[in-house]
Amino acid sequence: MNINRNKLSIVSLFMITTFFWIFPVSIHAASRGISVISDLSHQSGKLGEYRALVIGINDYKDPKIPDLETAVNDAQAMATLLRERYGFQVELLLDRKATRKAIYQGLRNLALSTKPDENVLIYYAGHGDLDRLTNDGWWIPSDAEGGDPVTYLNNFLVQTYIRSMKARHVLLVSDSCYSGTLFGQTRAMPQVIEDKYYLNLYNEKSRWGMTSGNKTPVSDRSTGSHSVFAYQLLKELRNSEKPYISTQELYTRIAPIISNNSEQTPLCRPILHTGDQGGEFVFVASMGAAIEKPILVKPETVVMPGQTETALDDILKASEKKRQAVESWNKWQQAREHEYRQVNKIDKDAYLSPDQKAAAWQRFLAAVTQDNPYSQQDDEMRTNSRSRLNHWQSVKPMETKSSQESSKIAMGKKPPIAPKKSIANSLGMEFVYIQPGTFMMGSPSNESGRDNDEKQHRLTLTKGFYMQTTEVTQGQWKAVMGSNPSYFKNCGDNCPVEEVSWKDIQQFIRKLNQRESSGTYRLPTEAEWEYAARAGTDTPFFFGRCLSTDQANYDGNNPLSGCSKGEYRKRTISVASFRTNSWGLYDMHGNVWEWCQDWFGEYPSSSVTNPTGPSGGSRRVVRGGSWLNHARVCRSADRYSDAPGRRYAELGFRLLRNP
Numbered sequence: 001m002n003i004n005r006n007k008l009s010i011v012s013l014f015m016i017t018t019f020f021w022i023f024p025v026s027i028h029a030a031s032r033g034i035s036v037i038s039d040l041s042h043q044s045g046k047l048g049e050y051r052a053l054v055i056g057i058n059d060y061k062d063p064k065i066p067d068l069e070t071a072v073n074d075a076q077a078m079a080t081l082l083r084e085r086y087g088f089q090v091e092l093l094l095d096r097k098a099t100r101k102a103i104y105q106g107l108r109n110l111a112l113s114t115k116p117d118e119n120v121l122i123y124y125a126g127h128g129d130l131d132r133l134t135n136d137g138w139w140i141p142s143d144a145e146g147g148d149p150v151t152y153l154n155n156f157l158v159q160t161y162i163r164s165m166k167a168r169h170v171l172l173v174s175d176s177c178y179s180g181t182l183f184g185q186t187r188a189m190p191q192v193i194e195d196k197y198y199l200n201l202y203n204e205k206s207r208w209g210m211t212s213g214n215k216t217p218v219s220d221r222s223t224g225s226h227s228v229f230a231y232q233l234l235k236e237l238r239n240s241e242k243p244y245i246s247t248q249e250l251y252t253r254i255a256p257i258i259s260n261n262s263e264q265t266p267l268c269r270p271i272l273h274t275g276d277q278g279g280e281f282v283f284v285a286s287m288g289a290a291i292e293k294p295i296l297v298k299p300e301t302v303v304m305p306g307q308t309e310t311a312l313d314d315i316l317k318a319s320e321k322k323r324q325a326v327e328s329w330n331k332w333q334q335a336r337e338h339e340y341r342q343v344n345k346i347d348k349d350a351y352l353s354p355d356q357k358a359a360a361w362q363r364f365l366a367a368v369t370q371d372n373p374y375s376q377q378d379d380e381m382r383t384n385s386r387s388r389l390n391h392w393q394s395v396k397p398m399e400t401k402s403s404q405e406s407s408k409i410a411m412g413k414k415p416p417i418a419p420k421k422s423i424a425n426s427l428g429m430e431f432v433y434i435q436p437g438t439f440m441m442g443s444p445s446n447e448s449g450r451d452n453d454e455k456q457h458r459l460t461l462t463k464g465f466y467m468q469t470t471e472v473t474q475g476q477w478k479a480v481m482g483s484n485p486s487y488f489k490n491c492g493d494n495c496p497v498e499e500v501s502w503k504d505i506q507q508f509i510r511k512l513n514q515r516e517s518s519g520t521y522r523l524p525t526e527a528e529w530e531y532a533a534r535a536g537t538d539t540p541f542f543f544g545r546c547l548s549t550d551q552a553n554y555d556g557n558n559p560l561s562g563c564s565k566g567e568y569r570k571r572t573i574s575v576a577s578f579r580t581n582s583w584g585l586y587d588m589h590g591n592v593w594e595w596c597q598d599w600f601g602e603y604p605s606s607s608v609t610n611p612t613g614p615s616g617g618s619r620r621v622v623r624g625g626s627w628l629n630h631a632r633v634c635r636s637a638d639r640y641s642d643a644p645g646r647r648y649a650e651l652g653f654r655l656l657r658n659p
Helices: 027-029 071-087 101-112 155-164 195-203 228-239 247-261 309-316 319-348 353-367 376-394 401-410 476-482 502-515 524-535
Strands: 051-055 086-092 120-126 128-131 138-140 169-174 204-212 244-246 265-269 282-284 295-298 301-303 422-423 430-434 437-439 458-460 465-468 593-599 620-623 638-640
Touching: 051 101, 051 376, 071 086, 071 228, 086 101, 086 502, 101 120, 101 155, 155 169, 195 244, 195 282, 204 247, 228 247, 244 247, 247 265, 247 295, 295 465, 319 353, 319 376, 353 376, 430 524, 437 524, 458 524, 465 524, 476 502, 524 620
Parallel strands: 051 086, 051 120, 120 169, 169 204
Antiparallel strands: 128 138, 204 265, 244 282, 295 301, 422 430, 430 465, 437 458, 593 620, 620 638
């Protein structure tokens, strides 16, 4: 028996080649008796219902079929996202409820009940197998008997039910092997995508399939609590700022990432002999989901989240004006964030008096009081600014560091000895001192590319620590362990070590602590890592809103929205190739992922001090992104996790040394 998990992907916006409809939509759609839609929004009341059958199986009845780790979580997250963001009605079949009979019944009910204007998505996450006799694929339900194909679900049967559905659009998303012989030819996309393009796609009937591959097996390898495929799919659907997303847009966005992270090439094409007539499944965001932040038009005119695209057009009139307005908003917001960072630096200056700090907050508050009152980020800035102003107005001058030290010296007492700014050990590993402090961990709700697990909360570290200035190199690993496990050796001993698991690193740390008597080494906690990476900033990256490939090693083809593209090196490079952050740390964004000490878990809802993460779990935290990842994955707030035994060419680490 050869049971393989082929988790699938869908994918977001990438421009390829030219295409446009020759005939008006009304001629094609009306001739078939299907209503023509002229307003592609849920608010219009003209769209047909969006329905989904979502299946996820981790727990198999037969012990000969190994259980999976992420399928149920993938299915649950997909169901929630479809309901809340895209207005779907969802039927969810999980684990032992996803029997062969239940899946058949779910497909049959859709075939019997769907109406001509409705849209259907079928999502399957679980084991799959390949029929060597018919060269076709199977889904394996939870009550299947291992090695007995009669108890499986044949892909051709799924195709038959799709052909029987009366729906306008049907999209099959399968994370198990699915025969490529069932697919027809794909269609090209236009260079410029406008609202009319989506209307044309929606008005023409479609039957598409999207799979994680053809017949190639892949492992149940995961990122956080999702498979690599589901993670990318969910992230693109969740973070899209567009009101519409077509199937091919999603596919062309995610497919390269999946191929780079696995031995599998995803497929996305019309399904043969099911009634496809040239359209495409279009995800339409519900009210409030299309625009995630206010767009500044001019100081007295703001379009708020929840307003429709029509309202935007009434104000801005043209797409070029929209682009200019968004660009203006971004520049305006960046300038304000810069001012906010500057006044925070004044707040932390130990040699300024409370009156001077209060005056700085007063000036900043005066500058932003007349700004756009609807921005949540501005409200947070103002709230924090008023709090700091009130604090410093209530502090007596004697409480400042300079006056305290002066009084100690006057009484003949020496001030405490400050830690050294940097230290090194016998291996040449350099460490810089990170002073204690308080910061906002996580990301604000309007940060581009953010995930839901980045809930912002105030965090305080009461003890300083030494952080290694670079990722641990291959030369340093060899000096301690006597071997080099790394995949990339192009830059010799100065390349970061990778292909090391969390468990491997614990052995490295034990040997290093036995060897070095001058200090105690460990992995940083997730809180220590983010505090060190931010270095006093509150932007997506230490360098600002955008990340250049002259500042970090990542996939420069995929910057944050509104930022410039750059180089994609497709490998690790020497540590310390770019400039440091203000602490003196290199490569906190990109090059290799960095393991942290913590088990992965949800963030707290309130302020915390010196957190060390959950007491147990199945995955350890990794941070910072790698040479392989998009810019958004390299943000200071972005979180990943993996099993402690995993080893990849993107996984490395840096150490923390206790003072």
